[in-house]
Amino acid sequence: MKSSKPQFVEERGQKVKLNNLCSRGKSSLRQKDVSNDGPYAVYGASGLVGTMASFQNTVPYVAVVKDGAGVGRASACEANTSVLGTMQALIPREGIDRDYLLHLVRSLHLGDGFSGSTIPHIYFKDYGKLPVRLHSPAEQKRIVDIFASIERQIKVSKQQLDQLDSLVKSRFVEMFGDPCDANGNKAKVKVASICELRIGPFGSALHKNDYISGGHPLINPSHIIGSSIIPDADLTVSDDKYKSLEAYHLLPGDIVLGRRGEIGRCAVVQDKGFLCGTGSMVLRPRAGVRSEYLQRVVSFPSFRQALERNAVGVTMKNLNAKIVGAADMCLPSINQQDDFISFTKQVDKSRFGGMLHLLNNLSGIMQASFFSITDAD
Incomplete structure (x- = not known):
């Protein structure tokens, strides 16, 4: 019997829909529901917003801001935590690395293109249908390691800029x-x-x-x-x-x-x-x-x-x-x-500012390289 799981294709990766790689997690909390009566973290668009005695998501996952000023911004969340209803929890499916999913979602630029005075919204039922690249577990790890190295360098450049700015x-x-x-x-x-x-x-x-x-x-x-x-x-x-x-x-x-x-x-x-x-x-x-x-x-x-x-x-x-x-x-x-x-x-900030710009551009180039879908594929 043929397996229903995506078959991994090396090199460029297999074309699939985003919802083949992740499912919707729980994200129904309101700020007033956060009771600060336990050890389990609750996250919102701005980061940690409090704690609770219970949690909604049992595995490491990706959280996406689904409305407001930061719409489309994706972040990594650990197991046994929760997110507010302004966020959408994306739970990686079997064989999908959480950090691979994070970089893939960021490459989609889900928050781009919104304008006007009304509050922008994005929904998983819509962007879950977007075409993405699926790589093998080994290739996922290689990609994650590359981005981790770039992010470490970005962090150092930001620290140097912060010191000069102070x-x-x-x-x-x-x-x-x-x-x-x-x-x-x-x-x-x-x-x-x-x-x-x-x-x-x-x-x-x-x-x-x-x-x-x-x-x-x-x-x-x-x-x-x-x-x-x-x-x-x-x-x-x-x-x-x-x-x-x-x-x-x-x-x-x-x-x-x-x-x-x-x-x-x-x-x-x-x-x-x-x-x-x-x-x-x-x-x-x-x-x-x-x-x-x-x-x-x-x-x-x-x-x-x-x-x-x-x-x-x-x-x-x-x-x-x-x-x-x-x-x-x-x-x-x-x-x-x-x-x-x-x-x-x-105070020569240009050297570190230029490095930060270069690293951010490199991150964008790497995302395009690993995750892009083109008609020529």
Whole structure:
């Protein structure tokens, strides 16, 4: 009798549907159900949210955020744990390595292509039908080991960047103190008085079928890593679409700010050809303020807290130009700003930032190599 289990094919792997490799686990908890009365972890979109005396999933599994700002993000969960209802637990079938499943799901970019003001949702009944690659157990282990090596290097690069960033933050406080201190004696200005503000395009301006590979990158909050912009080569638009959205072009020196999700995440735009995403907004400095100084102010803890207090929305907090423009901040002289910028240039973060970018690109290339499905196969 012929076996119903997938037969492994070496080299490129066998084409199957995702739901051949995993099944839906339990994920029905609400935050108010988390009683913190036991040793078993409960996870949500932001990570550990509490503990319980019982658990829902008995084996190691993958959890996917199924709605909200982090939709599509996948993470690994250990045995004897649970996830909130905002997550979907994916249980590996027999012969499927949990970490192999994790990287495979990440390669699908399930959260890409969502836009607009409504809360995005994804469902296993839909993405479970997507075609994927199935490799043998031995090849799965080899793939997992490769990604583990890349992730270790990414972790080291991030630690080095964090150390250098802490040095710059210390210098900023030494020179300027808290730029948003309401009780300070320094004069304040409104953000709207020193820069032009504009939110990204409405969802009706961009649709999933507008996205291509290798075009003009769309910059959403997920592409702001630390204080750098790491574009996704697969989330881009064509030249024609880019030209039609001229009002949302990002220019070198602009500050791109995430306006939902992790409020305060921002970076200085260094390159031409980027497009502001629907989840971002642009701060374009006027004369008298340097981009690097403004970026430090916007990402400063007290400024971020002020934005969070004033953000609108219940399920997911959002910023708009009026909220950001009304925020107060100190504006030192151009000479003082330039002195700070000179110091930051002496702190060579570019080497580690470049390594991080390279490693992230390598991770994407490896995913494409191991998991891609093409008509030519």
